[in-house]
Amino acid sequence: MLLLQGNEACVEGALAAGLDFYAGYPITPSTEIAELLAAKLPRQGGSFIQMEDEISAMAAVIGASLTGAKTMTATSGPGFSLKQENLGYAMYTETPCVVVNVQRGGPSTGQPTMPSQGDVMQARWGTHGDHPVIALSPSSVEETFWLTIRAMNLSEKYRTPVILLMDEVVGHMRERIEIPQDIGEVINRKKPTGDPKDYLPFKPDADLVPPMASFGEGYRFHVTGLTHDESGFPSGSNKITGELIQRLHDKIDRNYADIVQVETEHMEDAEIAVVAYGSTARSASRAVKQAREQGIKAGLFRPITIWPFPAQELKSCLAGLKHVVVAEMNLGQLILEVERQVAGAVSVGGIMRADGELITPAQILAYLQEVK
Amino acid sequence: MSGEDKYLRSNRLPHILCPGCGHGIVMGAVVRAIEKAGLDQNKTVIVSGIGCSSRLPGYMDFDTLHTTHGRALAFATGIKFAKPELNVIVVTGDGDALAIGGNHFIHSCRRNIDITTIVLNNRIYGMTSGQFSPMTPQGHLATTAPFGNVDRDFDICELSKAAGATYVARSTAYHVAQLTDLVSKAIMNKGFSVVEAVSQCPTYYGRRNKMGSAVDMMNDQKASGVTAAAAAKLTPEQMVGKYVIGELHKAEAPEYTARYHSIVDSLKDKEMK
Numbered sequence A: 001m002l003l004l005q006g007n008e009a010c011v012e013g014a015l016a017a018g019l020d021f022y023a024g025y026p027i028t029p030s031t032e033i034a035e036l037l038a039a040k041l042p043r044q045g046g047s048f049i050q051m052e053d054e055i056s057a058m059a060a061v062i063g064a065s066l067t068g069a070k071t072m073t074a075t076s077g078p079g080f081s082l083k084q085e086n087l088g089y090a091m092y093t094e095t096p097c098v099v100v101n102v103q104r105g106g107p108s109t110g111q112p113t114m115p116s117q118g119d120v121m122q123a124r125w126g127t128h129g130d131h132p133v134i135a136l137s138p139s140s141v142e143e144t145f146w147l148t149i150r151a152m153n154l155s156e157k158y159r160t161p162v163i164l165l166m167d168e169v170v171g172h173m174r175e176r177i178e179i180p181q182d183i184g185e186v187i188n189r190k191k192p193t194g195d196p197k198d199y200l201p202f203k204p205d206a207d208l209v210p211p212m213a214s215f216g217e218g219y220r221f222h223v224t225g226l227t228h229d230e231s232g233f234p235s236g237s238n239k240i241t242g243e244l245i246q247r248l249h250d251k252i253d254r255n256y257a258d259i260v261q262v263e264t265e266h267m268e269d270a271e272i273a274v275v276a277y278g279s280t281a282r283s284a285s286r287a288v289k290q291a292r293e294q295g296i297k298a299g300l301f302r303p304i305t306i307w308p309f310p311a312q313e314l315k316s317c318l319a320g321l322k323h324v325v326v327a328e329m330n331l332g333q334l335i336l337e338v339e340r341q342v343a344g345a346v347s348v349g350g351i352m353r354a355d356g357e358l359i360t361p362a363q364i365l366a367y368l369q370e371v372k
Numbered sequence B: 001m002s003g004e005d006k007y008l009r010s011n012r013l014p015h016i017l018c019p020g021c022g023h024g025i026v027m028g029a030v031v032r033a034i035e036k037a038g039l040d041q042n043k044t045v046i047v048s049g050i051g052c053s054s055r056l057p058g059y060m061d062f063d064t065l066h067t068t069h070g071r072a073l074a075f076a077t078g079i080k081f082a083k084p085e086l087n088v089i090v091v092t093g094d095g096d097a098l099a100i101g102g103n104h105f106i107h108s109c110r111r112n113i114d115i116t117t118i119v120l121n122n123r124i125y126g127m128t129s130g131q132f133s134p135m136t137p138q139g140h141l142a143t144t145a146p147f148g149n150v151d152r153d154f155d156i157c158e159l160s161k162a163a164g165a166t167y168v169a170r171s172t173a174y175h176v177a178q179l180t181d182l183v184s185k186a187i188m189n190k191g192f193s194v195v196e197a198v199s200q201c202p203t204y205y206g207r208r209n210k211m212g213s214a215v216d217m218m219n220d221q222k223a224s225g226v227t228a229a230a231a232a233k234l235t236p237e238q239m240v241g242k243y244v245i246g247e248l249h250k251a252e253a254p255e256y257t258a259r260y261h262s263i264v265d266s267l268k269d270k271e272m273k
């Protein structure tokens, strides 16, 4: 049994999942992740580098991943903005990597030591162009450990960057955690098997994921952020452009069941659903319990995978519901997706705050008492 | 097979460069230098950013990475640091390396990581058709400097030296034999190496500044590129518009990945004790 911070649990999870390479630039409230890895990675032959900024840290992670390394970088708001350019590059070139964003108050330099969930839509749409995304949101220290492993596994399995969207509360709070010897399946990217001369680096298998060679293995392949065909070289064809962007979306969409996770509490007979994620879900869980004690039929719907949004799971809960309320530390981000998915079937309300304070159980309970 | 045949992806030709562009000559020098240095084709990665010059790796038969504008050195750092046994060569433009990528450039010099960087200096943003770059001389014309460039230009080699690069050289597309030799020496240097390759852009730079044809521009390289010995005999007035070519700086300094791995090894030793 250990007493760890969320940021520490993230490091333990990454190492358990086989992290080889970390590049980063210090920023509160994510810095402990870099500091711990600076001490731990060299001890096990791994690579830690502090780059000149977050743009280069993201780039270095992608370069390292192309040599076969399992990679991660961690940051917060201002740095997450800088990573967007090369996050898109990783997505388009199908280069696995994990990007941790321990959210703090924004916009701009904002409130470095206060929690926020203001980057939910940036995680979805931060890099330019049409792109799919996987983002996971832990609510506890223990879950941070497991979701970091899961983020690494999903990134390797689907050859895509995965965002671990933490918040300052989860990153900095300390909780007891048991780290088991056996962490279950650790996934490594598929490798090509044929003659290197015939290798087409972006020709997908039936699962839509292309096997990935590493630099230095004799495949001599080309990688570009320009739209490319299966050979990896640039293409000016409208057909190839459309097909590539569609495949990258299908690669995630068709594996929805494998990627999306939610947790629910008391949703079976709930009339009011509280949708909450990250540290806010802890307050929501308590408020729901208190509401139940007072005879209010409330339930908790907690997306663990934020993107893709757990639309099917939410829709399957709608039948007995009278109201859905989204609690989040921003002025209304995930609520936009909830409203879109609910599409008028029930009324949707929001409990929001962006003042750097947590949403308390009392605040949520008061709302539930009012709408019941 | 000669360097060109063995190291070029002939099925990717013809290239996208304009007639008279100097970049192809520089690419030829780079592949011949790779051959001269005896690098393993399967253990050599060529990395670039965005620009005409950055399209060259697509024609070179190695593991090749065409990245984002200005970031080639940051990607290359990840490759070299994760797998130090790979030879890493960066091909970049003057805008790519020194404007948007300027910060990565000086920090790569400072780290002295074993990467060889060829800056193809055509003094203009070629790919986007002729805006001024950090290497466009003051007063020269560009689409975004219609009344003459207000900015001053950098001296790439002095910058590299001051920032900590351990091998610095300059040559031109005209002096291609010398360029080949310098690039191969840069590759052999265990540390961060910079070779400035002066190249001509007759289409977007030469034409606007009335510098004549590609041949005229190469003749200008012949006249302007002087050896250190010749430069020593010229007065400052006579040196205006000229630049020194050849090996400009060599230094001994610990290489980044080697230093990091010596720490890794010392930690291993400690753990065994």
Ligand SMILES: Cc1ncc(C[n+]2csc(CCOP(=O)(O)OP(=O)(O)O)c2C)c(N)n1
Pocket: B050, B051, B052, B053, B054, B069, B092, B093, B094, B095, B096, B097, B120, B122, B124, B125, B126, B127, B128, B133
């Ligand atoms: C972030 C970003 N900003 C701007 C551009 C547009 N752009 C493409 S190439 C280029 C300049 C390239 O000039 P240089 O590096 O000197 O290379 P050259 O084309 O002259 O060889 C610019 C500004 C871009 N691709 N990405």
